[in-house]
Each structure stands twice: as C-alpha cells, then as structure tokens.
Amino acid sequence: MAWAQQARNDLLRIVRINEEIKAIVGVAFKINIMALNAIFLAKRAGTAARGFGVLSHELRVFSQDLRDSMVGLTRLIHACVSEVSHVLQDIRQTRLLHQAVESSRDRRLVEVLAERESRNAEHAQHLIVLRKQLKRALDDAFQLVELGGMLAKSAKIEAAYGQSFAASLAQVSGEFDGVVEEIRTSLEALRRSAFFTGR
Amino acid sequence: MKTTKTIFQDGNHKWVAIVRDPDRPDFLIDTNEYLVTHGSQGLLLDPGGAEIFPAVFSALSSEFDPLALIGVFASHQDPDTCSSLALWLEFNPKMRCYVSWMWAGFIPHFGGSAETFVSIPDEGADIPLDGLTLRAVPAHYLHSSGNFHLYDKAARMLFSGDVGAALLPAGESGLFVEDFDAHIRHAEGFHRRWMGSNEAKRAWCERVSKLEIDMLCPQHGAIYQGADVQRFINWFDELQVGLCGG
Numbered sequence: 001m002a003w004a005q006q007a008r009n010d011l012l013r014i015v016r017i018n019e020e021i022k023a024i025v026g027v028a029f030k031i032n033i034m035a036l037n038a039i040f041l042a043k044r045a046g047t048a049a050r051g052f053g054v055l056s057h058e059l060r061v062f063s064q065d066l067r068d069s070m071v072g073l074t075r076l077i078h079a080c081v082s083e084v085s086h087v088l089q090d091i092r093q094t095r096l097l098h099q100a101v102e103s104s105r106d107r108r109l110v111e112v113l114a115e116r117e118s119r120n121a122e123h124a125q126h127l128i129v130l131r132k133q134l135k136r137a138l139d140d141a142f143q144l145v146e147l148g149g150m151l152a153k154s155a156k157i158e159a160a161y162g163q164s165f166a167a168s169l170a171q172v173s174g175e176f177d178g179v180v181e182e183i184r185t186s187l188e189a190l191r192r193s194a195f196f197t198g199r
Numbered sequence: 200m201k202t203t204k205t206i207f208q209d210g211n212h213k214w215v216a217i218v219r220d221p222d223r224p225d226f227l228i229d230t231n232e233y234l235v236t237h238g239s240q241g242l243l244l245d246p247g248g249a250e251i252f253p254a255v256f257s258a259l260s261s262e263f264d265p266l267a268l269i270g271v272f273a274s275h276q277d278p279d280t281c282s283s284l285a286l287w288l289e290f291n292p293k294m295r296c297y298v299s300w301m302w303a304g305f306i307p308h309f310g311g312s313a314e315t316f317v318s319i320p321d322e323g324a325d326i327p328l329d330g331l332t333l334r335a336v337p338a339h340y341l342h343s344s345g346n347f348h349l350y351d352k353a354a355r356m357l358f359s360g361d362v363g364a365a366l367l368p369a370g371e372s373g374l375f376v377e378d379f380d381a382h383i384r385h386a387e388g389f390h391r392r393w394m395g396s397n398e399a400k401r402a403w404c405e406r407v408s409k410l411e412i413d414m415l416c417p418q419h420g421a422i423y424q425g426a427d428v429q430r431f432i433n434w435f436d437e438l439q440v441g442l443c444g445g
C-alpha cells in the first residue's frame with residue numbers, strides 16, 4: 001500500500017517538475033533572443049561597450065547551453081514518467097496476482113508472482129537510477145544558471161561604461177539578470193522537490 | 200472465489216461455467232466465464248476483467264490445469280470480456296487470443312504480443328481444440344460491431360456473449376433460467392439499448408435457429424436450456440432494438 005502511495009506521489013511530483021521545466025524552456029528561448037539583442041546593441045555601441053560585447057557573446061553561449069540542458073532534463077523527465085507509469089501498472093498486476101495466489105491452490109502461480117516481483121524490482125531499480133540522473137542534471141543546470149547569473153551581473157557593471165548607450169545596455173543586462181534569477185529560483189525549488197527527498 | 204459448475208460433460212469433453220463471485224464489488228458487472236475442455240486442452244470463453252482474475256483463476260484451476268489452456272476466446276473487445284488478458288499471459292505466455300480481426304489491434308492495449316492474437320474473419324472460423332472443432336459464429340453489431348459467439352456442435356452448446364444477457368437483481372442468482380417470462384424482464388432493457396441493429400439481429404436469429412442448441416450461455420445472467428433456447432430466439436426476433444430512451 002505504501003508502495004502504491006509512493007508511486008502515485010511520484011507521478012504527481014514528476015508531472016509538476018515537468019510543468020516547471022516546460023516553463024523554463026519557454027524562458028530559455030526568450031534568453032536566446034535577449035542575448036542576440038545584447039550582441040547587436042554592443043556592436044552599435046562599438047569600442048565604448050567592448051567589455052559588454054564580450055559578455056553578450058558569453059551570454060549567447062550560455063543561452064544555448066541552457067537550452068541543451070533543458071532538452072536533457074526533458075528527456076530524463078519523460079523517462080521518469082514512463083518508469084513511474086510502469087511501477088503503477090506493476091502494482092496493480094502484483095496485487096491481482098497476490099490475490100490469485102491467496103485464493104488458488106495452484107502453486108505454480110507463486111513462481112509467476114516471484115517472476116513478476118523480480119521484474120518489479122528491476123523497474124524500481126531503474127527508477128532509482130533515473131531519479132539520481134535527474135537530480136544530477138538539475139544540479140548541473142543550476143550551476144550553469146548560476147554562471148549565467150554572474151555573466152548577467154558583470155554585464156550590468158560593464159553597461160555603466162557604455163557612455164551614450166549605458167542606459168539601454170543597463171536595461172538589456174538588467175532584464176537578462178531578472179530572467180536568469182527567475183530560472184535560478186525555479187531550479188532551486190525543483191532540486192528540493194519531494195521527488196528526490198521522498199517526503 | 201467464483202464457483203464452477205459443469206454444465207455439459209461427455210468423457211473429457213466438458214463445458215464448465217465459472218460464475219457468481221460473492222466477493223465481487225457491486226460496481227463491477229457480474230460476468231460468467233466458460234471453460235471448454237476436450238482431450239488435454241482447454242479454451243476459456245470471455246476470460247473476464249482484470250479485477251476478477253483472481254476469482255476466475257482460482258475457480259478454474261480447481262477444476263482444470265490452467266497451463267493446458269491453449270487460449271481465450273474474446274467475443275468482442277469490452278473490458279468485462281478480456282481485460283484480464285495480461286494476467287493470463289503472465290501465467291502462460293503461450294496462450295492465444297481468438298478475436299474478431301476488428302479488435303486484433305485494440306485488445307493488445309490490455310496485453311499480449313503480436314503472436315498472441317488470432318484474428319477471426321467476419322464470416323467466422325473454426326477453432327480446433329485437441330480433436331474437437333469449435334465454430335466462431337458471426338454476431339456482428341450484437342452489440343459490438345465485430346462480435347462472435349462460439350458454437351460447439353458436438354456438445355450442442357452456444358456461448359452467446361452479451362446476447363441473452365440479463366442484469367439480475369440481487370438475490371436472483373440461479374444459474375439456469377427457471378421462469379422464462381419472469382427472467383426476460385431483466386434482459387429486455389439491456390437488449391433494447393445495447394444491441395444496435397435490427398437487421399443484424401434478424402440475421403443472427405435465422406443463423407442460430409438452424410443450429411442444434413441445448414444450452415445458450417450468455418456472458419451475464421442465467422443460462423437458457425431446452426425449450427427456453429428457442430423461446431429466447433423468438434423473443435429476441437420480435438424485440439425492437441437499437442432504441443435509446445434519451
């Protein structure tokens with residue numbers, strides 16, 4: 001029974017994680033456009049924004065890394081959903097086989113149940129591995145986003161040297177920083193999801 | 200656990216009805232499963248839903264070696280007929296599922312692999328059972344659009360799926376129809392609403408009238424025997440079906 005409750009909770013939690021990642025993927029797409037915008041702006045500002053220009057290229061690389069990382073996370077989440085679904089199905093089949101073993105005199109059913117249970121254990125084990133992989137991928141994504149946050153903050157500082165472009169550079173880097181911060185907060189919450197702690 | 204009742208026997212040629220589960224929760228429709236055995240093999244007709252697998256399995260295994268089942272016959276695709284398939288296959292992966300070609304791609308959602316399914320063409324087919332030949336008789340649109348009954352000529356038995364089904368009130372649990380007029384009241388609403396085509400019904404009545412049938416065995420309710428078989432066919436022939444109150 002506890003097993004079934006755990007699987008139902010897991011499914012709810014992984015679905016919530018998936019929704020959150022979908023939102024981040026949308027934002028990551030926006031970041032890419034913002035980075036392109038920053039590069040364009042730095043070009044127009046010329047020598048006055050050389051430092052900003054270098055950073056905006058870094059931000060573009062970051063936005064691509066972020067998207068790759070989201071693709072990886074999405075793939076892992078789908079694998080988790082599929083494995084949790086298997087576990088839920090296992091639970092039903094096992095319950096029915098258990099009932100059959102209890103009410104039947106056919107002892108061969110005990111072997112069938114044992115086989116079923118070893119397959120359940122495989123599914124459970126696979127889910128443990130996936131859970132760890134997803135946690136690691138989320139941690140990696142978080143580190144990446146922290147790096148992005150540092151880039152955005154540096155860009156904010158560099159923007160001050162942009163002379164007549166300072167205001168627009170500050171705006172772009174400020175927006176960038178805001179969005180990265182948003183993602184950072186989301187990922188931080190996801191890393192603490194009960195899907196990983198089991199509580 | 201369900202009870203088993205042998206309703207036909209000639210040596211090792213048997214029809215066993217697996218019926219009336221006292222532990223079945225009320226929200227599940229009650230079903231009858233039938234086991235046909237001949238020689239060393241058995242075929243299970245409409246094995247039932249997943250939730251009643253334990254009850255059917257234990258009743259069946261008290262009577263017959265479930266490893267000797269060559270397969271199941273699914274009259275149609277409803278969950279009450281065969282959603283237990285995955286569990287039967289866990290026990291015996293070699294089992295086959297005989298079913299209308301129409302559902303051969305749908306029922307695998309209940310379980311089974313490409314090898315599991317034996318498609319029955321619209322005109323019906325013979326199903327061999329250790330020297331005995333059973334016949335899948337077309338009953339399309341009654342109620343499913345791809346629907347078969349199973350006729351055993353040697354035993355003069357017809358498994359009629361949802362045709363002849365009655366939703367019996369609590370307390371009326373006799374295995375055989377005792378009082379046709381009283382019984383048929385519990386079948387009328389079901390047939391009017393579930394059966395979709397008057398033409399198909401007419402054709403079926405004509406088809407089965409030509410068969411020699413001692414017992415007409417539905418998937419729900421009680422079994423018609425003797426004169427009640429023809430009485431049922433005549434009643435059904437006259438009933439207007441495909442009617443919805445709404």
Ligand SMILES: [Fe+2]
Nearest residue numbers: 275277342361
């Ligand atoms: Fe049905």
Ligand SMILES: [Fe+2]
Nearest residue numbers: 277279361418
């Ligand atoms: Fe039915």
